[in-house]
Amino acid sequence: MKKQKITQGSILEINIENQYYTYAQILDKGGYVFFDYKSETRLTDFSVLEDKPILFIIGVYNDVITQGHWPIVGKMNIRQNLNSQPMQFIQDALHPDRFEFYNPNTGESTPATKEKVKGLERAAVWEANHVEDRIRDYYNGVPCIWLEDDLELFKD
Structure with missing residues (x-):
């Protein structure tokens, strides 16, 4: 290779x-x-x-x-x-009921709910x-x- x-x-x-x-x-x-x-x-x-x-x-x-x-x-x-790439989600490993939106374009993350991140790719x-x-x-x-x-x- x-x-x-x-x-x-x-x-x-x-x-x-x-x-x-x-x-x-x-x-x-x-x-x-x-x-x-x-x-x-x-x-x-x-x-x-x-x-x-x-x-x-x-x-x-x-x-x-x-x-x-x-x-x-x-x-x-x-x-x-x-x-512009689509939003992704992050699930907190220590608190699995906590989620964030992750913006791969900016590197920023913001709080979200499980319902709101459904259908997104996991970061x-x-x-x-x-x-x-x-x-x-x-x-x-x-x-x-x-x-x-x-x-x-x-x-x-």
């Missing part, structure tokens, strides 16, 4: 169990957008991603990129609607294999083990 630099707009190729490829893009402030697109062949025209739905937006450990685990295969402009930084599990599980139509706590937390 070759060393790579984290550069906004770069397109990352994610090989899922040598069966298919999916793609993500590096956003500003440590965010990564993962597109709802998979292909058995490598993508060469990245413009196909411009109108694809978004699976999720999360943080990923830097070494996933810098160590070349997911190769940078191209670059494209970041969609206008992704210039976290993900390992490559956990992201790959999440993508695989999505396409297999099964719940992701790494989201089990959140599914349990918000089930009603």
Whole structure:
């Protein structure tokens, strides 16, 4: 794996169990957008991603990129609607009934209720294999083990 630099707009190729490829893009402030697109062949025209739905937006450990685990295969402009990342939530580990909104654009957090944060992504930084599990599980139509706590937390 070759060393790579984290550069906004770069397109990352994610090989899922040598069966298919999916793609993500590096956003500003440590965010990564993962597109709802998979292909058995490598993508060469990245413009196909411009109108694809978004699976999720999360943080990923830097070494996933810098160590070349997911190769940078191209670059494209970041969609206008992704210039500002969506709010996330934080759950207090010592007081699990306390929640905060987390703004990944500013790093600020503000108090919130469980009801208000429902549907938001938990503020976290993900390992490559956990992201790959999440993508695989999505396409297999099964719940992701790494989201089990959140599914349990918000089930009603």
